[in-house]
Amino acid sequence: MKPHIYKLLNAIYLALSDCDGMCEHCNERLKRKCIQIWPLNGTRYFMNLIITEMNKLRVLIACEESQIICKAFREKGHEAYSCDIQDCSGGHPEWHIQDDILKHLNDGWDLMIAHPPCTHLAVAGAVHWKKKQSDGRQQSAILFFMEFVNAPILKIAIENPVGIMTKKYKKPDQYIEPFEFGHEYKKKTCLWLKGLPILLPTQIVSPKCYWGQPQGQAYKKGMKLNSCGGHRTSKMRSKTFPGIANAMAEQWGTENLYDNDIVEYELFNNTTQ
Numbered sequence: 001m002k003p004h005i006y007k008l009l010n011a012i013y014l015a016l017s018d019c020d021g022m023c024e025h026c027n028e029r030l031k032r033k034c035i036q037i038w039p040l041n042g043t044r045y046f047m048n049l050i051i052t053e054m055n056k057l058r059v060l061i062a063c064e065e066s067q068i069i070c071k072a073f074r075e076k077g078h079e080a081y082s083c084d085i086q087d088c089s090g091g092h093p094e095w096h097i098q099d100d101i102l103k104h105l106n107d108g109w110d111l112m113i114a115h116p117p118c119t120h121l122a123v124a125g126a127v128h129w130k131k132k133q134s135d136g137r138q139q140s141a142i143l144f145f146m147e148f149v150n151a152p153i154l155k156i157a158i159e160n161p162v163g164i165m166t167k168k169y170k171k172p173d174q175y176i177e178p179f180e181f182g183h184e185y186k187k188k189t190c191l192w193l194k195g196l197p198i199l200l201p202t203q204i205v206s207p208k209c210y211w212g213q214p215q216g217q218a219y220k221k222g223m224k225l226n227s228c229g230g231h232r233t234s235k236m237r238s239k240t241f242p243g244i245a246n247a248m249a250e251q252w253g254t255e256n257l258y259d260n261d262i263v264e265y266e267l268f269n270n271t272t273q
Helices: 003-018 027-043 046-055 068-075 121-135 135-150 234-238 242-255 260-271
Strands: 058-062 080-086 095-098 109-112 155-161 174-175 189-194
Touching: 058 068, 068 080, 068 242, 095 109, 109 242, 121 135, 135 155
Parallel strands: 058 080, 058 109, 080 095, 109 155
Antiparallel strands: 155 189, 174 189
8 A cells, every 4th residue: 555545544543533523414423434425425524634634744853953943833733853963952852853863864754854064064164174175074064964865755945054065966946044034134044945845035124134153244334243142152053043934834834735636536546556
């Protein structure tokens, strides 16, 4: 049986468990027969329960300890997990896999958003690239990045600052900025996408300063780097802005994988395959 049929049957089981007799042709006594009744009476209630379950995504947020994106998807009803070798700081260890991410790329995810470490890849550290290339650190980082590119997952987003992967892999599918999602900062970030639409801005505001660079360097006349926050550690600089996380969950988490026609076809034509 095809893997998506297992998901369909599991959704049917969960939908039946939730059935409260609300559909006009069904009641508690008959709910186990609802599958046979549906093609005859045309009710939408039971199918909507199935579709709701079918469209819950299993989401992996790779190399995330803050759980900012994980929690955004959880708020939308999805089964999201953060994964990092560090303990999580987001307050939900039950949603965190503290382990080597490469051990979990084959765990049946519908969507992955990955944040591979950028220390040896970002253009901000280009002055050190020659040394990092000679001692193998940059090549190791590139290979780790490519593990996410080649992961067996249908929908993938890989996030990284501007850096060497534009040449070593390909140009990103889009660049995003915090100020496009309601945060008054400038931090140009690359997104490489597979099976996903580009992320649309949700609230464009005027940037007041750069995010996470040494103090003093001007962004525009009268605008100083870090002038709206002061010094930030590398861990703070790497955290996803909530506005961006919410946009990912809203735009990529509500993209229906299954609709009525797909579920009807799979349910009544393919369950014997």
